[in-house]
Amino acid sequence: MKKDETDASQSYTDAYFEKGHIWLKIRQTLAAILGWVGVIVPILVTVISAVGYYQPHVLGFWHTHVGIDELQFFGLLILFAFVMSAIFTISMAIIQNRKRARVVEQWPTFDPIMQKQRKNELNDFMDERFGDAKFRQSVRNYDVQPEKNLDTDEFKRLFRHEKVGDQDD
Template sequence: MKDNYDDLFFEKGHLGLKIWQTLVAIFSWAFVIIPVIITGFSFSVTRWELNSKLNFWKYDFEFQTFKIIFELLVFFTIIGVIFTITSTIVQNNRREALSEKWPLFDSMEDLRRQERFEAYANRKFGSKKYRESISFYSLKEEDNLADDEIFNVVKGGNK
């Protein structure tokens, strides 16, 4: 069986590709980690009024902007968590209400309908193995199905 995707990174060999992709990933993460470190360090130095030559925030405006953005992120995170928990509770209640009604169909009757249709198809068009093995099948005009014939066969009316 063939998988839906191929990825040379996880196959044996391809050492050059693995080294290259790992270096690119580490380099890319540096663009996330370095600003976080600089911001955290500058925030700490400004917050506790430490003297440091590495302080990147020179004005109070930068500190206030960071606080506002941080408060907004905390607020939206809380809203997201509330939404997620509420949605989970609602979906669990829906699932439990639906599972109490399970099954909504008669599985034995469904099997009988499948058997009736299979018997009808075998009589009318040949065995299942034969039907699946041919690529072209020509019907005589009198063998065409009526509009409601399959419905009647499945319901048990026309055997």
């Protein structure tokens, strides 16, 4: 396969995985390693210090109760955030399931065949009332005669025969 054909079939390419680009690979790899060090080191310091506070034989980075109090405070804060997120998520799931159940009971709410028929009837109505579509789209100014103005419920009356037929079923 040619390079142009490969590029056309892929929606995303990354120069990191292509041949060459050695400085890009080195720079991005170092950035990734530094990022992971920035995540892992604080976690290790916190865990080792917390264990060292309760286990005297483990050498921790800090030995005061202030660090443990902060750790417990952040633990409670994270627990509170988790509980609130869980309540929100579960309640939204229940609401969505109830809405979905109501929609499924009313299924089908969209009938593509009926929609196509309505579109055709509407196009015929507009052609009869205001001229064919090509004329309507090409004219710059069009004066509508008073007798050709649409009533407020014109389209409702146009499709009324469908509702009568649906009630008979």
